[in-house]
Amino acid sequence: MEHEIYGYVRVSSKDQCEDRQLIALRGFPVAEKNIYSDKQSGKNFKRPKYMKLVKRLRPGDLMIVQSIDRLGRNYEEILEQWRVITKVKQAHIVVLDMPLLDTRIKDKDLTGTFIADLVLQILSYVAQTERESIRKRQAQGIAAAKSRGVRFGPPCKLKPEGFEQMRLLWKAGEISGRAAGRSLGIAAQTFTRWCAEAAL
Secondary structure: OOOOEEEEEEEOOOOOOOHHHHHHHHHOOOOHHHEEEEEOOOOOOOOHHHHHHHHHOOOOOEEEEOOHHHHOOOHHHHHHHHHHHHHHOOOEEEEOOOOOOEOOOOOOOOOHHHHHHHHHHHHHHHHHHHHHHHHHHHHHHHHHHHHOOOOOOOOOOOOOOOHHHHHHHHHOOOOOHHHHHHHHOOOHHHHHHHHHHHHO
16 A cells, blocks of 8 residues: 655744745655645634644555654644654654654664654753743743843833822811722722822
């Protein structure tokens, strides 16, 4: 039985061009009828053409992508899809711009699947480490900014003219918080909160 060669192309939005990926796949070569293309984010694998392609894969078939980020952006999900394609479907994957990501048999001692799985695990680890590093740097940056007095969140609402007089009337029990808020054009909860902050 002759094995099929399929190509997968993905761009994140409809205004992005997939020409570079198509040229790479045609040069492999992949027949035009076997190229599947999605214009969708790579955050997960719920993409119609991708799912259709995986469904068509048979043992020994070959799936070509230009680069690993065209397959997806989330390495945990890439690892799972890689397992489905190579272990469950028993098909092969070739990533054109990373020759080590080629699951076809290399020689009698080492298989491409073993090498590619190892490389993908390393890439996944590097991606996870980078995400954690970014989060840590962000947390440190926020902590440093707060220590300098930088405030985060929406800007403070300016108190309307007459607030102080209303606060004193409210404090003296001559007006309710609801009436004071209505008079100032703000919510009663905002008025009482500002009064509490002013008392600190």
